[in-house]
Amino acid sequence: MSSGVRFALDGLWPVDPPSLYDRRRVWEGDLSVLAEYHETDGTGRNTSYLLTHDTSVTWSVPGQPQVASLVIRRDPQAGLYQFGLERHSLAPLGQAWLIARGCPPDPILRLAEGLPRPADEETRAVEARLLASADGLHIRDSWTDGTETWVLAHDFGAAVLPARVFLEVPDLDAGTYRLTEGAFPTAVAARDWLRGDRVEALPPPPGPAFVDRRTRAASARSVQLPSAPTRGSQFPPSPPLREPRPGPRWSR
Numbered sequence: 722m723s724s725g726v727r728f729a730l731d732g733l734w735p736v737d738p739p740s741l742y743d744r745r746r747v748w749e750g751d752l753s754v755l756a757e758y759h760e761t762d763g764t765g766r767n768t769s770y771l772l773t774h775d776t777s778v779t780w781s782v783p784g785q786p787q788v789a790s791l792v793i794r795r796d797p798q799a800g801l802y803q804f805g806l807e808r809h810s811l812a813p814l815g816q817a818w819l820i821a822r823g824c825p826p827d828p829i830l831r832l833a834e835g836l837p838r839p840a841d842e843e844t845r846a847v848e849a850r851l852l853a854s855a856d857g858l859h860i861r862d863s864w865t866d867g868t869e870t871w872v873l874a875h876d877f878g879a880a881v882l883p884a885r886v887f888l889e890v891p892d893l894d895a896g897t898y899r900l901t902e903g904a905f906p907t908a909v910a911a912r913d914w915l916r917g918d919r920v921e922a923l924p925p926p927p928g929p930a931f932v933d934r935r936t937r938a939a940s941a942r943s944v945q946l947p948s949a950p951t952r953g954s955q956f957p958p959s960p961p962l963r964e965p966r967p968g969p970r971w972s973r
Contacts, residue, residue: 726749726753728744732800734802739805740803740804740805746806747775753774754773756816757772758824758829765797766796770792772832773789773790792823793805811872811900814860816830817855818855821856837891843900859877860873868891869891873908882904882906884904886902886905887902888901888902901923
């Protein structure tokens with residue numbers, strides 16, 4: 722894992738106020754690179770995709786997300802740059818955010834040497850699910866410290882138990898971590914589990930068998946009911962860096 726990120730923005734001006742704002746939210750010396758990818762087109766315009774650990778968060782407000790995902794687009798000929806920043810509690814969420822904004826998956830999923838590795842197949846499976854369905858998750862809350870990281874989210878793609886908890890626990894001695902997913906009927910129930918003594922294990926999300934049982938039960942009930950009557954810029958286009966904000970749009 723390398724440190725000392727260089728934004729390479731000397732002589733360039735922000736294309737819009739959000740770019741200037743995001744640029745001022747982080748300092749290069751606080752960032753350690755977890756994964757990165759850089760590309761340049763034939764005109765000299767270049768883009769950097771960075772998945773980083775923001776070390777400044779460890780001594781700021783407790784519990785804040787420590788993963789910072791950055792997209793930096795530069796046009797030296799025009800003297801402009803576009804800067805996008807998003808903070809995440811879990812690396813797969815940051816990777817998904819970068820991929821959605823044009824980063825090739827392979828390099829940004831290849832984490833630097835020396836970082837903790839997944840402890841088991843369940844962890845890899847949950848990470849793969851986060852990568853595939855991050856756009857369908859609404860993050861309600863999160864917490865990160867030296868002992869665990871958890872994310873409380875609403876899964877819009879879940880037919881049942883839509884409140885989800887993603888819990889990551891490191892094993893510092895082994896150099897690994899475990900990531901598990903739990904499912905709850907409501908966010909209140911999920912918060913109760915997080916704030917409780919956690920004697921009961923994190924309830925796993927329903928599998929295909931559970932969904933099939935619900936489908937068969939719904940079908941059985943429906944046959945007992947009467948049927949209802951029938952009635953007749955300077956940059957090539959690219960994904961936005963963030964949700965729309967006030968101010969001019971700028972694309973690669």
